[in-house]
Amino acid sequence: MTIKIVLLDATKLRDFVKQIFTNAGCSQTESELVARLLVESNLAGHDSHGVIRVPRYVQMMRDQLIFADQKVELLVDAPALALVDGKYGFGQTVALQATEIGIRKCRQTGLSAVALRNAGHIGRVADWAELAAAEGFVSVHFVNGAGSVMVAPFGSYERRFSTAPYCVGVPVPDAPPLILDFATSVVAEGKVLVASQGGKQLRPDALIGPDGKPSNDPHLLYGEYDETSLRDPRVGDGAIRAFGEHKGSGLAMMCEILGGALTGNGCTKPGRRFTNGMFSFYVDPVRVDPDELFPKEVSRYVAFVKQAKPSEPRGHTLVPGDPEVLSKEKRLRDGIPLPENTWQSIVETAVSVGIEEAPAAKATQT
Numbered sequence: 462m463t464i465k466i467v468l469l470d471a472t473k474l475r476d477f478v479k480q481i482f483t484n485a486g487c488s489q490t491e492s493e494l495v496a497r498l499l500v501e502s503n504l505a506g507h508d509s510h511g512v513i514r515v516p517r518y519v520q521m522m523r524d525q526l527i528f529a530d531q532k533v534e535l536l537v538d539a540p541a542l543a544l545v546d547g548k549y550g551f552g553q554t555v556a557l558q559a560t561e562i563g564i565r566k567c568r569q570t571g572l573s574a575v576a577l578r579n580a581g582h583i584g585r586v587a588d589w590a591e592l593a594a595a596e597g598f599v600s601v602h603f604v605n606g607a608g609s610v611m612v613a614p615f616g617s618y619e620r621r622f623s624t625a626p627y628c629v630g631v632p633v634p635d636a637p638p639l640i641l642d643f644a645t646s647v648v649a650e651g652k653v654l655v656a657s658q659g660g661k662q663l664r665p666d667a668l669i670g671p672d673g674k675p676s677n678d679p680h681l682l683y684g685e686y687d688e689t690s691l692r693d694p695r696v697g698d699g700a701i702r703a704f705g706e707h708k709g710s711g712l713a714m715m716c717e718i719l720g721g722a723l724t725g726n727g728c729t730k731p732g733r734r735f736t737n738g739m740f741s742f743y744v745d746p747v748r749v750d751p752d753e754l755f756p757k758e759v760s761r762y763v764a765f766v767k768q769a770k771p772s773e774p775r776g777h778t779l780v781p782g783d784p785e786v787l788s789k790e791k792r793l794r795d796g797i798p799l800p801e802n803t804w805q806s807i808v809e810t811a812v813s814v815g816i817e818e819a820p821a822a823k824a825t826q827t
Contacts, residue, residue, distance in 0.1 A: 464659035467804045468796030473825045475500040477811070478512055484814035485519050487529040487551070495553045502585045503797045506788030508660060509651025510585040513803050516810040518551070518582070520691060526734055527551055527581035533558045541570040544725070545577045552583030552737055560589045563743045564596050571748030576724035580737040582606075587642035587785070589741070590630025594638035599744040602628040605720035607727045608735040611682065612646045613700035615710035618669045620700045623729045624649050625716035629781075632746075633763060634756045641781040645713035646701040653679050653701065654692055659800035670699040688802040689809060695731075 475496045482492035495518070503511035521527045531550025537543055543562050547555035559577040566573035583589075586602050593600035606623035614621050624644040631639040644650075647667045656663050657679035666675035668682065681699025683692040703710040719740040721728035726738025746755040769778045777783075792798075799807075811821045 465801040466798045467801050468798055469804070469825050471500055471504055471793055471797055474503075474512065474797060477821060477825045478515055478807075480816060481515060481519065481807075481811050481814055484811075484816060485522055485529075491530050491551060491554055494557065495551055498553050498584050498588055500797070501588070503799075504789040504792050505585070505587075505785035506792075507585055507651075507785075508655050508799070509649045511797075512799070512807060513651065513654055513658065514582065514584075516691060516806050519810050519814065521581065521735075531555055533562075533577075535562070537576075541566055541573045543573075543575045545575060547577055547580035547736075549579055549734075549736065550581060552581040553588075555580045556583040556589055556737075556739065557592075559739070560592050560741070563600070563741055564593055564598065567593075567598050567743035567745050568596070571745045573743045575739075575741050575743075577739045577741070578724045578726040578736070580726075580739065582735070583737045583739060585642065586626045586628040586739070587630070587640045589739075590628050590640050590642065591638060593743055594630045594632040594640070597632050597745065597747070599632070599746060600628075600630045601742045602626075602739055603716045603719040603741075604628070604737060604739045605717045605726065605729060606735060606737055607721055607729055608731075608733040609650070609694070610729050610731050611650055611694050611701050612703055612713060613669055614713070615703055615707045618671055618673050618700060620731075621729070622646070622703065622710075622713045622717060624701065625713040625720065625729075627712060627716055631759060632756075634760055636760070636763070637782050637786055639759075639763070639781045640785070643704075645704060645709050645716055647704045648701060650682070650694055650701065653682050653694075655800075655803070657683055657686065657692055658688070658803040658806070660803065667702060668699050669702050675702065689806040691806075 479492045479496035499512050528549050531548045533555050534546040545559045559575050563573050563575040590600050604626040609623040610620045612622035624646045626644050628642040663677035665677050668676045670676050670681050682694050682697040684696035703713050717728045720738045724738040724740050767778050771778050812818045
């Protein structure tokens, strides 16, 4: 079956998404933040964390699972440590506040750690590593999704983990930062969502069924669905596989322990509301590098790695962050591609909050 793709101008799409969240009850400031970060995810090539999330976020607001314009509560406030309660706010809003706390403490002490609990979906974790890198800081982030039981540990077909993202950010002088950001599952749930709506197909072994066989059929995660219906990952009888066999499965468990148990968010278990927990370290390289080796050595090593001969003709040796930079250049030029039924579900969400369908669609198509 041929899937029709709609190309969308990034600026117009951001303005449209901002209007959706404003109509849904968010402030102009929060709507702008959420829309910008969702569209940035699409520009970076991570459609799983982009505007495909709009219908789900609006429905979570209606179900009172997330709340607009929350200000985090600081439960522990030590010189180099903070425990922050997101109070079920939009993840983009409360994770931003938590990251700003970590950056402020790191600037004062050279090293800080922030534990965030009870956040809505925080989006692409790279956003927070990029924010720290812009201040010159190294950061490490461990994330879990309590209530989001979707991933089978190595050697099993039963769900026990969330997709449990892990992220590291490193500033690079006069160049984009190194950003390593990945789910500890073979694919993030959002990529299964994209595939279920006619987007890029999953690799053949991304999922596993109750028969123990690998698969790429999104129905294993969502059960039965039609083209534009909201997907519910709780109802399928299969699971996403942990990446990297025992190594990825072990890292996923550590993300659950640090992002879930240590933050007070709670490790993943069935039957509870979804919340993200994130445990983050921030390091100021200047404080541990009096000889100023770090920036020069990072630049040297990045160049050394990128000079490695590619294994395929006309290929490129990339470092973390390169694919996102290349994707953004292309999509700013050519438009953001979305499967037509994904776009239609966003338009339907817009109509449901009082935005007329025809002008909305016309305003954002290239």
